[in-house]
Structure formats: C-alpha cells, structure tokens
Amino acid sequence: MALLQIAEPGQSSAPHEHRVAIGIDLGTTHSLVATVRSGQAKVLQDEHGRVLLPSIVHYAKEQNAYGEEAKPFVTRDPKNTIVSVKRFMGRSKADIKFQHPYELVGADNEMPAFQTNAGPKTPVEISADILKQLKLRAEDSIQQPITGAVITVPAYFDEAQRQATRDAAQLAGLNVLRLLNEPTAAAVAYGLDQETNLSTDRNYVIYDLGGGTFDVSILRFSQGVFEVLATGGHTALGGDDLDRLIVKWAKKQLNLDELDDAEHAHFMVTARKAKEQLSEQAQVQLHLLDQVITLNRPTFESIIQVALERTITVCKRVLRDAKLELSDIQNVVLVGGSTRSYAVQNVVAEVFQQEPLCTINPDEVVAIGAAITANQLVGNSQDGSLLLDVTPLSLGLETMGGLVERLISRNTAIPVARRQEFTTYQDGQSAMLIHVVQGERDLVEHCRSLGRFVLRGIPPMTAGQARIEVTFQVDADGLLAVSARETTSGVEAHIDIKPSYGLSDTDMERLLLEGFQHAEEDKQLRHLQETKVEAQRELEALTQALKTDANLLNDTQLSELQQAQQKLADQLQGQDLQAIEQAVNQLKVHSDAFAALRMNRHIDHALKGTKLDDWSNSTSE
Numbered sequence: 262m263a264l265l266q267i268a269e270p271g272q273s274s275a276p277h278e279h280r281v282a283i284g285i286d287l288g289t290t291h292s293l294v295a296t297v298r299s300g301q302a303k304v305l306q307d308e309h310g311r312v313l314l315p316s317i318v319h320y321a322k323e324q325n326a327y328g329e330e331a332k333p334f335v336t337r338d339p340k341n342t343i344v345s346v347k348r349f350m351g352r353s354k355a356d357i358k359f360q361h362p363y364e365l366v367g368a369d370n371e372m373p374a375f376q377t378n379a380g381p382k383t384p385v386e387i388s389a390d391i392l393k394q395l396k397l398r399a400e401d402s403i404q405q406p407i408t409g410a411v412i413t414v415p416a417y418f419d420e421a422q423r424q425a426t427r428d429a430a431q432l433a434g435l436n437v438l439r440l441l442n443e444p445t446a447a448a449v450a451y452g453l454d455q456e457t458n459l460s461t462d463r464n465y466v467i468y469d470l471g472g473g474t475f476d477v478s479i480l481r482f483s484q485g486v487f488e489v490l491a492t493g494g495h496t497a498l499g500g501d502d503l504d505r506l507i508v509k510w511a512k513k514q515l516n517l518d519e520l521d522d523a524e525h526a527h528f529m530v531t532a533r534k535a536k537e538q539l540s541e542q543a544q545v546q547l548h549l550l551d552q553v554i555t556l557n558r559p560t561f562e563s564i565i566q567v568a569l570e571r572t573i574t575v576c577k578r579v580l581r582d583a584k585l586e587l588s589d590i591q592n593v594v595l596v597g598g599s600t601r602s603y604a605v606q607n608v609v610a611e612v613f614q615q616e617p618l619c620t621i622n623p624d625e626v627v628a629i630g631a632a633i634t635a636n637q638l639v640g641n642s643q644d645g646s647l648l649l650d651v652t653p654l655s656l657g658l659e660t661m662g663g664l665v666e667r668l669i670s671r672n673t674a675i676p677v678a679r680r681q682e683f684t685t686y687q688d689g690q691s692a693m694l695i696h697v698v699q700g701e702r703d704l705v706e707h708c709r710s711l712g713r714f715v716l717r718g719i720p721p722m723t724a725g726q727a728r729i730e731v732t733f734q735v736d737a738d739g740l741l742a743v744s745a746r747e748t749t750s751g752v753e754a755h756i757d758i759k760p761s762y763g764l765s766d767t768d769m770e771r772l773l774l775e776g777f778q779h780a781e782e783d784k785q786l787r788h789l790q791e792t793k794v795e796a797q798r799e800l801e802a803l804t805q806a807l808k809t810d811a812n813l814l815n816d817t818q819l820s821e822l823q824q825a826q827q828k829l830a831d832q833l834q835g836q837d838l839q840a841i842e843q844a845v846n847q848l849k850v851h852s853d854a855f856a857a858l859r860m861n862r863h864i865d866h867a868l869k870g871t872k873l874d875d876w877s878n879s880t881s882e
Contacts, residue, residue: 280408280639282438283399284446284631287388287412287426289347289473289499291598292316293625294395295632296403297641302450302629305402313624314398316472317344318390320377327394336530339522340364341377345501346391348473349373349384350429351422360505362522372425388429396433409436411635413627415474416442417494419654419699420711420741427740438638440740444469444478445489446630447596450621453482463591464490464583468609468617469627470572471597473499477576479583479590488674491582493575500533500599503565507532507556510564511547514554524550536561540603562604569608576612593617598624652677656733656741659696659705661686662790668733671701678734682748685729686798688805689721693729695745697756704790716745718752724798789838796829796845803852806859813858822851 284302286293291313295304304312311329319331319342326334334342339362349357354365354373365373366381374381392412399407412435414426423440430437444467453465462483469476476494508528512520520528531547535556538545544557580587593609595617600606609617621629652675657667660683668679685693693716700708719727728748735741744755803826811819829844 280641281403281405282408282632282635282639282641283395283403283410284628284633284635285392285395285410285412285435286443286446286628286631287347287392287414287429288316288627289345289471289501290316291472291624292391292395293628294399295625295628296399297632297636302632302636304625304628305398307398308401314391314394315344316346316391317342318346318387319343320379320382322378325379325390327390336523336526339526341379343375343377343382343387345473346384346387348501350388351384351419351425360525362525385425385429385432388426389432392430392433392435396435407435408639409438409635411439411441411446411631411638412437413441413443413446413631415469415471415494416444416476416478416489416492417474423740438635441631441634442476442478442489442492443471443627444476444492444596445480446627446634447594448480448630449633450626450630451594451618453480453592453594464585464589466576466590466593466613467596468572468576468593468600469494469596470599470605471499472599473501475499475572475575477572477579479579479585490585491579493579493582495571495575498568498571499597500536501529502568503536503599503602504529504532506564506568507535507561510556510560511549511554515549515552517550536602540601558604565604569605573608573612587614590615594626595619596623596626652735654699655701656697656699656711656735657708658731658743659698662794663705664790664794665698665700665703665705665708668731669735673735675735678732680730680732683729683731684725685719685722685727686724687801688724690724690727691719691721692717693719693745695731695743695754695756697741697743711741712743712756714743714745714754714756716747716752716754718750719747720750785838789836789841792838792841792845793833796833796841799845799848799852800826800830800833803848803855806855810855810859810862813862814855818851818854822848822855825851 281296283294283296283305286295293304293312293314295302297303306312307314307328309329314328315332317328317331317335319326319334319338321341325331331342335344343363348359349372352372353370354367355369357365357373364376366376367373372383372385374383375387396407396410410430412426412430414423418426426440427437447467447469448465453463462481465480465482467476467478467480469478474494475498476492478492479490481488481490508525511528511532512518528549531549535545535547539556539558539561544555547554547556590613593613593615595606595609600609600617600619600623606617606619652669652671652673655667655671656669657665660666666681666683668681669677683693694713695716696705696713697711698705698708699711702708716729719729730746730748732744732746733741734743740757742755742757744753746753803822807822814822825844825848829841829848832841832844835841
C-alpha cells in the first residue's frame with residue numbers, strides 16, 4: 262500500500278512537499294545548526310567535516326573571515342576580531358565592564374558598536390554575520406529551501422537581549438519561527454517529553470554552562486505537558502570566566518600586573534586548552550611569554566571554585582522557586598561545552614546526589630533540540646507533547662505612589678496574556694501614563710523600566726469612574742506587548758517593548774536577589790506608600806468639599822478641621838507610618854462630622870419643594 266504524506270492546512274503549497282526547518286544554537290564561543298532528516302535530528306557539518314563554528318568574526322578592509330578562518334586573528338589582530346559577541350547583545354555601553362580589547366563607540370545608554378577595519382559593527386550585525394554562515398552551511402547541506410529557524414537563547418535573556426537576537430536573525434535573512442530557551446531545547450533533545458507512559462510527574466534539572474552564559478531550569482513532564490517550573494541563571498558566567506580565572510592565576514605566578522591585548526588573547530587561548538586537557542590529564546603545562554608553569558587538577562579546582570559556587574547558589578535558589586527537594590529530581594542533564602570539565606561534573610553530581618546525564622554531546626544537544634522543535638513548528642511532526650517556557654522576571658506597571666502592580670509573575674508559562682482594570686486618580690483626568698517595569702520589588706525605583714506610553718482621549722469624569730483596561734501579552738519568544746483601552750470611549754494605545762539595551766550583571770542580580778532579601782522591607786514600604794496615596798486622596802477630596810460647603814462649619818469647627826488637614830499633610834512628607842495613620846484617624850473625626858452635615862444639606866435640597874400630595878400619589882400608584 263502506498264503512503265500519502267499530507268500537511269496541515271495552509272502549511273504546504275503542495276500536498277507532497279516536506280517543509281525544511283533548522284535549529285540554531287547561537288553560542289558565545291561556538292555556534293551550530295541542525296535539522297531533522299528521516300526522522301532524526303542531525304547537526305550539520307561544513308565542507309571540512311566540522312560541526313562547531315567558532316563564534317568569531319574578523320573584519321578586514323578587503324575580505325572578512327569567519328569561524329575557524331578567523332581564529333588566527335584573535336591573537337594577531339584582536340581589535341578587529343570579535344569573539345564572544347553574545348555577551349554584548351542587548352546591553353548598553355555602560356553595562357560592559359569586563360575586560361576586552363575592542364574600541365566601542367556610541368552613547369553610554371545605548372548598545373555600542375565595535376570600531377573595526379570594516380567600519381562600526383553592532384553586536385546585532387556581528388551576530389547576523391555568524392548566522393549567515395550557519396544559514397549557508399544549512400543550504401549547502403540540505404539543498405532545499407529553508408522554511409524557517411528556531412534559534413536558542415539563554416533562559417535568562419531579558420526582552421532586550423531576545424529582541425536583539427531576533428533582529429540579528431532577520432538581518433541574516435532567516436524566518437524566525439521561535440526563540441527557544443536553551444535548557445528547554447536540551448530537554449527536547451533528550452526526549453524527556455516522550456516519557457508519556459509514566460503515570461507520575463517527573464522533574465528534571467537542566468544545568469547549562471556554556472562559553473559565556475549559565476542557565477539552570479527545572480522542568481516537569483506531566484500528562485503530555487512539558488512545563489518549565491522555574492529558571493535562573495547568569496548572563497555573564499561561563500567557560501570564558503573559568504578561562505579568565507586561570508589567566509588571573511597565571512599572571513600571579515609570573516608576577517605580571519598588566520597584559521597588552523595580544524598577550525591577553527594568547528593567555529586566554531592557552532587557558533582554554535589547559536582547561537580542556539585537564540579533563541583527560543592529571544596536570545598540564547602552560548607555555549606563556551617564554552616561560553612554563555604547571556597546572557594540576559587540585560589547583561585548577563581551587564581556581565574555579567568561586568565560579569562553580571555561584572552556579573550552585575543559582576541551582577539551590579531555583580529549587581526553592583520550584584518548591585522541590587533534591588529527592589523530587591529524577592534526572593540532571595548537562596548542557597554546554599564547559600560541562601565537559603570533570604570538575605563541573607563532580608560538583609553537579611555532589612550537589613544533586615546523582616550522576617548527571619551527558620550521553621548526548623553537550624556541545625550539540627541544544628542545536629538538536631532546536632531542530633526537533635523547528636520540525637514540529639512547520640508541521641512535520643506531531644508527537645502529542647506540549648512545551649511551555651516561562652518568563653524569567655515579573656512584569657508590571659507603575660501605580661500611584663511609585664508602587665508596582667504585577668500583571669505577570671516570574672516563572673509564568675508563556676505564551677501568556679493578562680488583563681487588569683485601572684482607573685483615574687483626579688477629576689477630569691483625560692490622559693494616563695502607562696509605565697511598564699520588570700523586577701521583583703514592590704517599588705518602581707527598585708525595578709527596571711522597560712518603556713512608557715500615554716493613553717490620551719479619556720472622557721473627563723469624576724476620579725475613579727473611568728475604566729482603563731491594560732493588557733500584557735508575552736509571546737512564545739518571551740517578547741512583551743502592552744496595550745491600554747478606556748472601555749466607555751474605546752480609545753486605546755499600545756507599545757511593543759523593545760529597549761535598546763539589556764540588563765547589566767549588577768541589575769540582574771539586584772532584580773532577582775533583592776526581591777528575596779528585601780521581601781519584608783518591601784511589604785512595609787508598600788503598606789506605607791498605599792497609606793500615603795489613600796491619605797492624599799482623602800485630603801484632595803476634602804479640599805474640594807470645603808470649596809463648596811465650608812459655610813456649614815462654624816469658625817471653631819473649620820479651624821480644627823484645617824489644623825487636622827495640615828497635620829496630615831505634614832506627616833505625609835515623612836516616612837513614619839504610625840504617625841501618618843494617627844493623623845488620618847484624627848482627621849477622620851472632623852471630616853466624618855463635616856460629611857454628615859453635607860449629606861443633610863443635600864437631602865434637604867433634594868426634598869425642598871416636594872408636596873405631601875406628591876408622596877401620596879406616588880405611593881398609591
């Protein structure tokens with residue numbers, strides 16, 4: 262019997278056409294491309310049989326070099342040879358504090374450009390050049406049109422860094438099907454989502470230590486749904502940092518204070534080779550500046566201990582976020598070239614009390630998972646499982662008093678949409694500023710601003726009557742769109758959050774860690790700000806009432822009320838919550854009496870001129 266291949270409606274121009282998609286691991290030190298052939302995901306090779314493309318670009322006046330061809334220029338011409346560009350993606354010039362040999366141009370609060378022989382090149386352009394090489398490799402290998410690509414990013418990339426990655430892909434001429442978190446791609450590659458015959462939920466830890474970034478995610482597979490329970494990491498911690506620690510140690514051994522750019526590049530290359538050799542040998546020799554120093558395993562372990570401890574701290578925090586114990590974890594998966602190191606494997610095994618999975622090449626596993634996902638997205642495979650990523654940090658907006666109202670909490674499964682109603686603060690208010698923020702603290706000043714826009718054209722109403730519907734929508738790539746709509750008039754405005762730079766290391770640590778460290782303090786600050794906002798609203802309402810009905814009070818009553826008003830206004834300038842609450846209660850004694858007099862007047866006014874017959878007639882009817 263002949264088989265007839267079909268596709269989903271609208272996904273194929275011809276019934277027999279098999280759509281080709283690729284998965285790309287755009288790494289800090291190496292990049293790869295993979296695709297699914299005959300039901301199997303395979304990493305694609307270049308003409309020399311190499312699967313790893315070094316993420317290096319050398320810019321020359323005549324002809325640029327990429328990958329392996331660019332490697333010799335790292336030491337010969339470091340200023341024009343860009344390595345680890347992923348560390349610069351979506352970050353401002355002011356955020357870049359680590360040592361590098363490049364001349365960066367541009368404003369401090371914008372994404373910088375590298376000054377090269379070929380002119381200024383932004384991190385997006387350089388990443389696009391790397392992606393073009395991977396696209397060419399795929400086209401040469403597959404010999405078919407490429408429908409689209411799934412590109413992986415660290416789970417901890419924020420909106421700016423994700424958007425920069427998408428921009429680079431589009432600049433390279435790739436149709437981006439989805440941006441996929443690297444740990445999630447690794448889980449797909451291991452087929453953890455295929456264990457559908459198990460009746461109990463299973464939890465997996467994905468420990469991903471690459472060249473420049475570190476991620477750890479906890480995933481749960483339950484009844485066909487593959488969900489990321491929690492994720493954490495560091496956007497500037499990886500194999501490069503282990504190399505830098507070795508360089509720092511070597512400089513100390515050789516009594517060197519400073520290195521020029523070429524010497525630093527040479528030390529980094531030597532350190533990387535030594536790190537790799539120590540996985541097979543008990544000790545290695547480093548040839549540096551016509552001198553030889555010996556590095557053994559115990560010394561190596563002590564050198565990199567500080568970096569490994571930072572990864573373990575993140576692991577423990579993510580376990581707490583997921584509300585799991587070590588006994589709840591079924592498997593630990595190692596991802597990233599840096600996990601080849603015996604030292605990393607030993608630390609992970611010790612912490613999680615089990616041997617980690619590393620049967621798939623850790624350099625290739627992310628690209629393989631991306632290829633499998635891409636194959637699913639173009640309709641070539643339906644395995645019945647559902648994959649859910651999560652937001653790495655909470656998203657919300659600013660309300661009165663500088664408070665943050667969270668609409669989407671961190672570790673919420675995406676894609677997701679959240680809608681909430683707000684109202685106006687002042688009478689006759691015709692516009693509202695929507696300030697979108699990201700972070701775990703309760704005050705705007707402690708969070709990161711993502712963007713602002715103004716909703717105009719709100720019909721003038723009494724404060725509190727307008728209904729402003731604000732919607733936050735995060736797509737499958739983790740990109741955020743915010744809209745606001747006044748429900749009675751239909752006026753609306755929106756913004757696609759696309760900052761020009763990403764979070765610095767310091768900001769990332771502050772946004773997440775301080776959220777835990779200052780939880781109780783934030784609770785008190787929030788209560789203080791909410792009390793001050795409500796008190797200020799009471800004062801404004803009372804001021805308006807006195808303009809029309811002050812004659813209801815005698816001189817003594819008016820003086821006492823105004824004194825209580827002033828006392829509360831004075832207390833609002835400080836931060837003493839108890840004093841503010843006392844002032845509110847004292848004002849309430851006088852304002853309640855004034856409110857009763859006003860109500861009596863309004864009732865008298867409403868009944869004035871009404872005849873008894875009117876009431877009798879209405880009753881009889």
